[in-house]
Amino acid sequence: MIKNVLQMLENAARLFPDKAAFSDSNGSVSYREAFASAKSIGTCITKMGQKGKAVAVVMEKNKEAVISFMGAVYSGNFYVPIDSKMPDDRIRKIFDIVDPTVILTDEANYERMKCLEKKVVLYWDAVKAIPDEDALMAIRRKAIDTDPVYALFTSGSTGIPKGVVCCHRSVIDYADWLIETFSFDENTIFGNQTQFYFSMSVLDIYAAIRSAAQLHIIPQGLFTFPVKLLEHMNEHKINTIYWVPTALCTVANLRALNKVQMPYLKKILFAGELMPTKQLNIWREHVPNALYANLFGPTEITDIGIYYIVNREFEDDEPIPIGKACDNVDLLILDENGQEAAEGEIGELCIRGSFLALGYYNDQEKTKEVFVQNPLNPHYPELIYKTGDLVSINDCGELLYHGRKDFQIKRRGNRIELGEIEAAAGGIDGIEMCVCIYDDKKQKIIFFYKGREISEDGLAKGLGGKIPEYMQPDRYIRLEDLPYNANGKIDRKQLKGAYINGKFEELGRV
């Protein structure tokens, strides 16, 4: 029985020792090498004497980062991938929550991490440690499959990021479902696009090691230049991708597929936001024999729990279904009273099954709000996760998406709580009140505020020190006063309506 994610790596290293495991623009490492390096890192961290704690990994996106994750798990700890481009302020908030036992980093981030007053270890030093097989064996003996593998931090509506903790069992079950559903094997070559601090990368990493496939990390800069991107993919014979729709759309919209044929590409998966049908059709026209699949779900259920394999033609204006539950995942659609919604009615999507995360690290309160007892089962403890997504079921038994219960948005695949931006802005001198709305069509975040006049540059700089680049508003509009609804809350609907119709002058723009 597989009960630890490292067994997947060990199996691959045993069966395919010389096969490429992870690669990036600086070359590749074999499964044998990845296995050995991960054990060295594990040994190095073990010497610090802590178990069950966080190991923060602050590295550029490369194959060494993936090996560091495995190394952290060897040491009996769990890993926390950190976006090195994040402002110090937000990194500190995350460190306050997880209190990492060590920060694993590279030369590019070493000096900056040193200033955060934590124990910092360079990857290239850690990897020199001689593996202590006895110590690693002792750690494995004590490990069980409900121990955490990683914590991924996602936006929090109060301004504090939330660390979603997932255990071995969830990751292993998800990897197994992936292999069975999409027939990944040792000939699969994944072309990774998503960041390691986002849950979509869990598919790339663990489907790869589970099937002894190769995980190739595509240099991020290439996504701006689609012809070069496609040429790079062919050069590396990438046959499987799991990207956010924005990345697929850039390639389609800039007509790169007219220029470059994709003879190797066989599986095209996407998730993270709505996939526009028009661009999907462009892909299907140029790469007709590939499998296309729409995956859906939040970080709190490992990666996704619902999927749809594209099996029919769609008109450009027809939405792509989000599909049905994965095997061994069950969906409940609950109404406001926690009862099952009537057939065809809209309700909140709730999930039960082994993909469920353990909760939010060091945040009992937030955990209890959304990981709750199944209201349909009063007989014994059973948790479900309330996603906040509003859905219904159509006549074909497929799930349809109707938006969010709260103010969470998805922009270019990034999950953002508008509340986090508002909380960060609240700290800027001169802002009395503020609110953000999202223009879904143009994918722009619009920031409205009341207060002293502040230059756009000043606002951007003020926020830049607190929130990551992908959360930055695109426009700042100062109003005499913000509109309120009958309940005394800021009227986001009115603001959004006025903005989209270009009528914000009416709201008292100053």
Add this chain to the structure above:
Amino acid sequence: MRNKVLEILYEVNPKIADHLTDNLIESGIIDSFEIVNVVMELEEELNIEIDPELISPDNFESVDAIVRLMERLSE
């Protein structure tokens, strides 16, 4: 041409005004999402077609590079 291109670029992304002489790619002003907006707006406003192969770092690294490319394509 330069003024026309600048007008289009400002409309797509006002931040470009602060980076007139910078490398737009390295500074992150033009990323994988913005490139689509930039290319589509330029094509529409200038009534030209930009061959996908011309969408390269050389041609989009700076305001000057974009202006040069547009001049070439409008000839």
